[in-house]
Amino acid sequence: MEEEIPEALYLLNMISERSFHQKAPNLLYSKFVATAFLRVCFGYFFILNMFVVVVQATGVIDIFFDVLALQFLQQVDGIAFRLAKMDVFGKHIKRASTRKCFRVEFEKLPFARRKKMSIFVKIMYIFNFCSLLSAMSVVTYRQNTGYYYCRSIRVLMEDDIWIGAFVVSVDDEGVVQLVERNDLIYSYFNGVYVINGTRHGRPIYVEQ
Numbered sequence: 001m002e003e004e005i006p007e008a009l010y011l012l013n014m015i016s017e018r019s020f021h022q023k024a025p026n027l028l029y030s031k032f033v034a035t036a037f038l039r040v041c042f043g044y045f046f047i048l049n050m051f052v053v054v055v056q057a058t059g060v061i062d063i064f065f066d067v068l069a070l071q072f073l074q075q076v077d078g079i080a081f082r083l084a085k086m087d088v089f090g091k092h093i094k095r096a097s098t099r100k101c102f103r104v105e106f107e108k109l110p111f112a113r114r115k116k117m118s119i120f121v122k123i124m125y126i127f128n129f130c131s132l133l134s135a136m137s138v139v140t141y142r143q144n145t146g147y148y149y150c151r152s153i154r155v156l157m158e159d160d161i162w163i164g165a166f167v168v169s170v171d172d173e174g175v176v177q178l179v180e181r182n183d184l185i186y187s188y189f190n191g192v193y194v195i196n197g198t199r200h201g202r203p204i205y206v207e208q
Contacts, residue, residue, distance in 0.1 A: 004043035004074070008036040009124055013117045015106050023104045046074055047132070055139055149203045152194045157186040 017029045053066045083089065084097040142148060162184035169178040193205035 004039045004046065005124075005128070008039035008043070009121045012036050013121050019106050023106060024101045027101055042074075046070065047128075051132070051135060146195075146198060146203060149195055152192055152208070153205055154192050156190055160186045162186070 012033070015032070020027070020029045020032060049070060050067070053070070054063060057063045057066065080089075081097055084093045087094045164181050165184040167178075167180050167182045167184065168176055170176050189207075192208045194208050195203050196206040197204050
């Protein structure tokens with residue numbers, strides 16, 4: 001859904017300084033480049049925010065609603081611009097948003113005249129792809145190695161008792177050694193547990 005980066009790169013690729021001065025002689029080309037650069041930065045912030053949302057989310061529904069909120073924020077400027085042209089924010093804002101420069105159509109440049117910019121755009125897309133893939137690879141690797149596991153857990157249970165529970169004792173290999181009936185007092189297990197290795201891909205916590 002991110003569209004600010006490709007649109008800004010497309011404008012830089014298609015509108016040269018010469019054609020810009022021919023169509024809009026009263027405007028500065030440097031301001032046009034600055035606005036395109038700001039759009040690129042905005043797009044990168046959007047992607048970074050999306051990445052953080054996906055990494056920290058605990059459910060698919062949470063990601064869905066967060067993405068909808070981000071998409072709305074990304075479209076606020078376009079909505080405000082259309083409202084300004086409808087004279088919602090006053091005459092001065094309407095005149096500024098309906099200037100002739102916003103309706104100018106630029107001729108499509110041949111590939112020979114925009115070859116350098118085309119190469120730059122392709123490099124940007126490759127950079128974006130490699131950056132996102134590298135970040136996701138790091139997160140996936142850390143997930144598999146237990147980097148994000150809690151180092152310690154504090155357990156606090158109520159004073160409940162399970163009378164006649166089946167208590168199973170297992171060894172380090174996970175083999176059942178003893179099964180017996182006993183009263184299970186939950187509060188007996190209260191305390192702080194620290195991580196001590198893994199078993200079958202799951203962390204093992206031992207009472208400190």
